[in-house]
Amino acid sequence: VGGGGPSLGKTACILTGASRGFGRSLALLLAPWLEAGSVLILVARSREALAELEDELQCRFPGLKVSSVPADLSTEDGLQVVLRGVQDKLPGAEDLERLLIINNAGSLGDLSKSFVDFTSPAEVNSYFAFNVTSALCLTSSILNAVPEHPGLCKTVVNISSLCALKPFKSWTLYCTGKASRDMMFQVLALEKPDVRVVNYAPGPLDTEMQQLARTKSGDPEVRQQFLNMKYSGQLLDCRVSAQKLVNLLLEDTFHSGAHIDFYEI
Template identity: 50%
Template sequence: MSDINSHDPRTLGKSLCIITGASRGFGRALALQVVHLLEPGSVLLLVARSGAQLQEVKDELQNFRDEPERQIHCITADLSTKDGVEETVSVASQEAEKELDHVLLINNAGSLGKISSFVSFTDPKEVDSYMSFNVSSALALTAGILQMFPRRPGLRWTVVNVSSVYALEASPLWVLYCTAKAARTMMFKVLAEDEPNVKVLNYSPGPMETEMQEKVREITGTSVDVMACKDSAATLIKLIIDNEFPSGTHLDFFES
């Protein structure tokens, strides 16, 4: 059986790493950095709704000729549906018999939603649809993966929720986004309490140059200084490797 201390502490070890929303933006940047830190025998699962964009990311990752042997799988799935969650869990479960050092789940998938006044949301179905993708799917997926990889000696467990400053601060017109981010943050705080063997991090990556940020600028007519996704991704990966944060905490890029 693997010894959790036997791998290079500067890497993520022999890992199963699952990244949702991996086809673009922050998820893509995470995949491009994580792949360098996976030891031989590791598996990287990239999950998103766009199969074509996922394949582009996979092709780019496989161009790293000097990387250690590892498998990369693309899962085209809509995580707002039961089928999408079950398919992702099913693919991940195929690695359950491996002697892994580390299971790392990064819940990055999410959407901006409608930016509008509070009183415009009169249709429960519209709200439910948004919450299904942005809250319910992260809970169901994380629970399913946890069941597939129960506690055992030598296995390190890390769950990351990609959060936002809006999980902690209210903003006019952002009722859906703020509510979902706040709910997800509390949800993963509860996970930290329920599962002491799982290290949980709520990470707010800061304003980044993404399609979502472009959409915000178009809708609101405002802009903020943004950073490259790779810079915030590097900070998150360092936090995971150092493993010094209290489980369940909420950390912002600018606090790290």
């Protein structure tokens, strides 16, 4: 970053769900604000898409150390792969000015089912393993792996949703998962006043997930609601929403633990 403007300083940033949609846009918009020597660790399931993004970032920001860790966070093994990858790639903490953990990975669950259709504990547990458990265990493990030192700023971002606050028919798993994550990170903010925590709801994004929402939602009203948003141009470009999050991090004036919606900024 030239011109001595704001920057996130020398940062170790871990971003999950980095290979497409919001995560990909965020990686590209965050990179210019990370000082030379910073480390950007990209996590996602798709090896090819990650490799492509890593090449693009490395090419555009040669001062940045970019590495990707392909792994499935819904499994215990996948989580261990990510933790080992992060520990290997973290620079000496004494050089770091900021640790930034962005929990963006997530899935919708089976939107065709209503509440009373969820009778299989295995299906429900598998959903929460990926959407709640992995975010908790990954964040706490990374926080533990980076030794405290004066001047190190730690920031944790949870990519949240309106669904964390408001119920939607046929979205049992997604709403519950998002509400759980918001509460989980509010507890972190209370317990660790030295860690900056924010739950950021990026608004209705024009992504593959949104396409699933308008085609697979079991409830016809909800399906229609999402179709209307698409055809009346209400869906947001991922880059527009990701830029708001970057600005939020640069200004760093939010109340730790707050739920901040795209439309509130």
